Amino acid sequence: MQVTMTTASDNAVIPAADAAEESTNKQPIATGIEGLDFVLQGGLPAGRPTLLRGAAGTGKTVIALTFLCHGIAAGETAVFVTFDEAPEALLGHAEGFGFPARRYLAEGRLRILDMRPDRNEVQVGETIELTAILARIGFALDSLGATRLVLDAVDGMETGYADLPSLRGELTHVFDWIRDRAVTCLITVGEYADFSTRYGLEDYIADCVIALTQEVSNRVMTRVLRVVKRRGAAHGSNENPFLLDRGGIFLVPVTGSVLSAKVSDARLSTGISGLDAMLGGQGPYRGSITLLSGQAGTGKTSIACSFARAACEAGLSVLYISFEESLDELIRNQRSIGIDLDRYHRTDGRSVDGLGALLLQPVRAVELGLEEHLMRVIRSVRQHRPALVILDPVSGLAGRSRDPVAKEMLLRLLYLIKEEGVTTVATELLGDDSAGVSHLDVSSIIDVWIKLRRHENDGEMNRLITVVKARGLPTSDQVKEFRMSTEGLRIVDPYLGESGIVYGTARMARQAEDEETIDQLHIELERAHQLRAELSEIQAANERLARAEHEVKTADLDRQVAQIERRLAAIERTRAAIGRGRA
Template sequence: MTNKDIRLISTGIRNLDTILGGGIPLYSMNIIAGSPGGGKTILAQQILFETIRRQPNDKTLYLTTLSEPMLKVVRYGQRLNFFDADQFGERVIYHDIGSFIYEQPLSGLVDHILQRVNQSQAQVLVIDSFKAIRDSVDNPVEFRRFCYLLSVRLASARCTSFLITESDCSRINHDPEFAIADGIIYLFMAEQNQEQRRFLQVYKLRGMNPKMNPIPFTITADGVQVFTSALAISQQPIPEKVSSQPLSTGIFGLDCLLQGGIPQGYSVMVSGFSGAGKTTLALQFLLQGVEAGETGLLFYFEDSRHSLDSLIHRLGWDLASLEAQGWLTIISIPHPQIRLEEQLEQIREAIQTLKPKRFVIDSFSVFLSKTEHHVIQREKTYIITTLIQQVGAVGLLISDQVIDDSQSHSHFGVQGTVVDGILVLSSAIVPHLGFRDGIRRYRYLEVLKMRSVNHITGRHRMHITPTGIEVLYLKATAVSENTSVIPKPLQFSLVQDLVQEQLRFNQAWLVQGEPGLGKSILGLQFAIEGLQHQDSVLYISADVRFHQVCERFSSLNLLPQSYLQSGQLVILDPLSPGKTAISLSDPEFLLYILTCQLEQMSKPCRIIFDSLVPVAINCSVEEFLSFIDDKNRLLNHPDVVLLDIWDQRIGITDKGYSLWNTFDGIINLSIPDWGEMNQRGNRGYPTLQLQKLRGSLIDPRPYPYKISLPQGIVLQNYYD
């Protein structure tokens, strides 16, 4: 006979039927055992009320014996939500048979019980307490015969019965009622993580294949709640097909590292020390989902929900509105109130009910801290990741790193092998010339692991800004796939006559010279000529403020306002407040800002950096040369040309050649030694010399020039 051949009745208690293998066999006799206060009476009453709720025509009977008075049983039962006062006495019938047991011999008790069952037409019977009957009998043979007759007579009466007895598990192998019973459910208390917990264990259930390991449960106003997350998820199918479209994290640089985002169905651990930005990253991930029309679910296990609300508000989102509209569900449980199995069940129900596309646990290490056993921690991690996979969501599990173990990327060291991906947020103190104490702390993000994703490896700088996290991932701008399109020539009339070929974009120029020779004027001329030929211009002014740059444009007969308003001209400087402000003390972040700005500019585009000196004095020689090399490489594009301005007086030790080598073209402004012509009081004429232009034939001779407004620098073929 298989389980399919056995008719079952449901207990009506969520998850308990699953543990039992489907339910309680019809007409069976079952024992609910355990120490006093274990929850036996509540469990039995809950089964009765759930039976009449599920079976509109059924009746149930509750018989009290010589233990707890019936009045108390009813009074305490009324405080539970499952107790239905309208059905009390009609379909859930209570009787006290204590006086019969006390006054009459055991031989008549079976008939008396069956008489009560027949009178009430009960399909389900509870006797509480059955131990009181056993204690009233001196002859064990007589009591065994009584148990057998009761079992046979109740089955003949088509009645399923539950006998409540106060016994510990040691009596199961000795007392006759346990041998005769068809099923045994044992309730007990045990210490777990220094707290007392309730457990339920099925010792026996004839004809069924129950789960026989201890199962945690709790008692609430709703009655007994059994937690079987591991068993429940094993019965849920994994979706055969999950969308291959990754979900954006909401952080552009991180999406680039991940080749587009996180694959659906993945669980990703976000690891880092306190204050690393883990919660900020998780919130950006959830809020990006809202923008994409995807629901999010956050379980927050930290102590203060207020700090979470404040952070969401600082990111510019109306939390109350998001929750009211159903886009975001936040379940906050303070650390002291966490019960591992209860919260795991709550997580399972929320995920399977809400089916969010994005899911976050913050902090997962706080959640797992309720158990010290690595095997259990790994098991719970597996359950969470399976739940995420089953609904095709993406889950972020926030994990704190152990302070003295930077090599471990999770608090307990067991989650990393279970999850699909690991993001590590870290920081480091580095020497920095631009700060008073000579050091600076940099933040980093690394994609340590992402299964089946060709992610970018290595640590990458990140910033936490008022709008969230920015990852400074810099990559060379992609070259247009349409190679048949020839970029238009570069118009640079000042030096065009010194080059035999037509000037072109996709080059980096350096204008060098001492102060007062017109380097900035040359840069402005280069920008103006571009604007007049419909090129966009990104002008970085490192020495003067935004409004002073505008005045300089005006002095060369170009009014910049219309170009600024249209976006054809963008001026950035470190001195003015607002959106045009930049920082020169962090070259890597500066390069990230320039890269992002360039992506927004129309093409062709001219980038003028006036000047490189403030960057150079804020970092070491090696850092500066690395910045120049990265800038010229990453901003390289067929429709982009770079022009940097440099003060020749600033020494960079013996690496001048290295600086020169990173540029395609070099223009030198100087006042040469004119020998005898350099008379006292006559400093001589400034000259412009095209010293280098990679891949072109040039005229390298120095040419004198004059500066006049509004023309700017004007080359001369003769000397006055």
């Protein structure tokens, strides 16, 4: 026998097989949950039933309400069939998550059918009369021209059937009826006594199956979603943690991050001129990730707050997530070094007087699971669209767990923020026994890495700062001194004297000693110059005396020569005269 279906618009009869084939070729139907639609590669299969299973508290009804209200907000109409909760309770749930379900109901765009089993009213013999239920649902779909349908907690029908084969056959009938109607349907079931497995809903009946679970680790619960199957289309197969709170459902796919970060040549000042100079003169690039690593008390938070102040002064919005200090503590503590965060703090995130808004969100690191922290941060980034995100300290998340998942979570968090084109500043607390080695193992994604450390000498502690790396920037390779005072934050060049590098007050003492040494050396140098001059004068006098003696001796010799020559000449004349006389 050929099964047929009737459309709401013209009551024409269409073969069910053709209707099923037509619905398969349609575009997926968006659920309104961005991450889930990404995993489903578009949304739920159009015109076909999807099974959503999970234990109590996993978020089945909230996902169903999101699916319906998203469609209604887009101009569609929908029917919600409940087999468990009262319609009034469902409306209350919807309002709690911000869905205007009562308004949709009053406007005739939403209809809620109460199908909770009542053995005193809806049974024939010993079983529920399913034909009447489907007739009511079909009438509601036709009346509204609804394109979306939710059957919530269909496992509640189990109490109305005496044996398994009967219920399994009826459920198969329900799924076939949905396909014949070509309505996009979400069916929720619980995990009690393996309901969906026993009745073959996953293996044989449903076209798409989504499983919800709750995982508890270290007494912290995380909700997880996984698409078990989806006929006729590809889908993500990983387990995806998701967030469920008053903001609704928020899901970040495990495979949703890709290397597609936005690149900018613009720079963001650190608010500390000396540190800007160490980073090429203008600070790091916008959209980059800066990690401030250091021991307790080295000034990591203060530098992060300096980043925040500089961004706000430039008219940029800042999201500051503190995992250790409360809002009031952070504002009070930073005021002591001249940073007035309260001037920029805005609970609504709106800029005032040309100053960027600072949104402070304190949260305890141990309060939530790692994945839930990740989703809350990403949701805040996407809601507020800040130019700068500060995570202080990010080691409060990843550092409190030795699970390798912690590192993966942190990498995902940083990748996802970077994909949004947002500048990130994260602080990392290093232990006193760490020897300055980071245990986060995320240096591969870090663009700028700044290390701070304590230097203790002669009963004094000084702070030192160095730039380990800064991609694409000319950087200083010096270890400089970092000073914090009521006048603010300063980077001081190291003092290199005759005996080496010194910091702090020792710098002043060493500088005074060096100045005394320099003065003494100048005196000794002057004395040496004077002695040198005297020696030159003595040498010149000796040279003059020697020249005089030489001249005297030379004149004497010249006289002797002249005398001898005269005597010889006289003798020669005498001899010549005698010779002439003899002749």
